[in-house]
Amino acid sequence: MMLVARLGQAVRLSLTDLGSAARLFVSLMGRLPRSLMRFGLVRDQVYYLGNRSLSIIGVSGLFVGFVLCLQGYYTLQRYGSAEAVGLLVALSLVRELGPVVTALLFAGRAGTSLTAEIGLMKAGEQLAAMEMMAVDPLTRVLAPRFWGGLIAMPLLAAVFSAVGIIGGWVVAVPLIGIDAGSFWSQMQGGVDVWADVGNGVVKSFVFGITVTFVALFQGYTCKPTPEGVSQATTRTVVVSSLAVLGLDFMLTALMFSI
Amino acid sequence: MQASRFDVWVGMFVLIGGAALLFLALKAGNLLSLNFDQTFQVTAKFDNIGGLKAGAAVKSAGVVIGRVESINFDDKSFQAKVLLKLQTNTAFPKDSSAKILTAGLLGEQYIGLEAGADEKNLVAGDVIHRTQSAIVLENLIGQFLFNRAADAGAPAEAEAKP
Numbered sequence: 259m260m261l262v263a264r265l266g267q268a269v270r271l272s273l274t275d276l277g278s279a280a281r282l283f284v285s286l287m288g289r290l291p292r293s294l295m296r297f298g299l300v301r302d303q304v305y306y307l308g309n310r311s312l313s314i315i316g317v318s319g320l321f322v323g324f325v326l327c328l329q330g331y332y333t334l335q336r337y338g339s340a341e342a343v344g345l346l347v348a349l350s351l352v353r354e355l356g357p358v359v360t361a362l363l364f365a366g367r368a369g370t371s372l373t374a375e376i377g378l379m380k381a382g383e384q385l386a387a388m389e390m391m392a393v394d395p396l397t398r399v400l401a402p403r404f405w406g407g408l409i410a411m412p413l414l415a416a417v418f419s420a421v422g423i424i425g426g427w428v429v430a431v432p433l434i435g436i437d438a439g440s441f442w443s444q445m446q447g448g449v450d451v452w453a454d455v456g457n458g459v460v461k462s463f464v465f466g467i468t469v470t471f472v473a474l475f476q477g478y479t480c481k482p483t484p485e486g487v488s489q490a491t492t493r494t495v496v497v498s499s500l501a502v503l504g505l506d507f508m509l510t511a512l513m514f515s516i
Numbered sequence: 517m518q519a520s521r522f523d524v525w526v527g528m529f530v531l532i533g534g535a536a537l538l539f540l541a542l543k544a545g546n547l548l549s550l551n552f553d554q555t556f557q558v559t560a561k562f563d564n565i566g567g568l569k570a571g572a573a574v575k576s577a578g579v580v581i582g583r584v585e586s587i588n589f590d591d592k593s594f595q596a597k598v599l600l601k602l603q604t605n606t607a608f609p610k611d612s613s614a615k616i617l618t619a620g621l622l623g624e625q626y627i628g629l630e631a632g633a634d635e636k637n638l639v640a641g642d643v644i645h646r647t648q649s650a651i652v653l654e655n656l657i658g659q660f661l662f663n664r665a666a667d668a669g670a671p672a673e674a675e676a677k678p
Contacts, residue, residue, distance in 0.1 A: 301520070301522055301526050302520070302522055304529065304530075305522040305529070308526070308529045309525050309528075312529060312532070352540060409530075410529075413530065413532070413536070414533070416533050416536035417536040419536070419540055420537075420539045420540055423540075423543075423544055446544065446545070447624060449545045450571075451541050454545065455537075455541055455544070458540075459537070
């Protein structure tokens with residue numbers, strides 16, 4: 259009986275969480291246009307979330323490109339089609355790894371800082387103080403950060419994929435000695451601008467919304483104590499990583515199966 | 517809106533992101549091959565198109581002169597109706613022939629166009645009559661096995677005759 263009761267409690271609590279997340283999402287959506295009026299706030303958030311993540315994204319993209327190229331070459335040369343390694347690197351980066359790995363890194367690099375910042379604001383009762391001064395914390399604090407994540411994430415994913423392709427080229431052409439012409443022509447023959455690159459961009463948009471919103475929600479609803487903030491930061495990484503991977507499966511099934 | 521020292525950096529970030537997207541579209545996706553040259557459409561009917569896909573290249577002498585626009589099934593002649601878009605600056609005689617060829621051993625398939633000898637040139641809406649289907653590996657193997665069997669059977673028959 260205890261087990262059943264605990265299960266019931268878990269379901270009820272997660273439903274409550276889901277409901278309050280949905281309500282926060284809707285009220286945040288309503289405030290998004292108005293928060294653009296103060297674009298300076300959004301710009302600062304793009305700087306903190308985007309520019310500051312650029313180095314980790316660039317370096318990770320480069321190494322993912324290196325490794326993909328080496329591993330792809332290992333498999334492809336068995337079938338005598340080592341030239342197709344360019345296509346393999348480009349397709350796997352643009353369609354899958356670019357958006358997903360960027361979202362995971364973004365959750366670790368930017369999502370945690372968002373959660374911790376908002377959680378500490380809440381713990382220090384800054385959010386309550388804002389409300390006292392008739393300043394809406396959703397418009398003033400959450401919405402610019404949401405815009406920042408929304409703008410930064412697709413750009414970061416594009417940088418990741420582009421740097422990864424360059425990394426693949428570095429390994430394939432000068433290191434392994436694959437012909438540069440067939441490397442690019444195989445890639446250009448197989449990558450479609452709308453079906454592959456465009457859908458990758460759509461994915462990165464969705465992941466940007468997911469990661470940023472999870473981070474904001476965890477910060478906004480955390481317990482206003484040091485432990486609460488630390489738990490919320492951990493939950494941000496766990497929940498947004500799982501959400502990104504789950505959504506990725508659904509988006510891939512929707513986009514590429516048709 | 518206040519100017520800030522972040523303006524430059526955020527601008528650079530957006531520019532880098534835009535450049536990366538442009539790189540993906542142009543260098544990896546080859547958006548430029550969607551050339552905006554004037555084209556005209558002709559159709560060609562094939563008995564079997566093998567693995568030909570819409571968007572495949574139409575080449576003559578190895579040079580890309582057009583793209584496959586669409587592939588449909590014609591239920592009157594039970595053939596594949598392939599719509600080709602050729603560049604208007606290429607003129608081909610009316611009796612040109614189209615073949616489905618494969619780039620490399622396992623490469624993608626494309627259409628090879630060979631010029632005929634007719635005085636008149638293909639115009640929009642024309643049909644290319646001389647076509648050669650894709651080579652289907654199973655048919656090829658089947659033919660080979662059939663020939664082997666026929667060869668093996670022939671001496672036996674010759675012995676049985678006298």
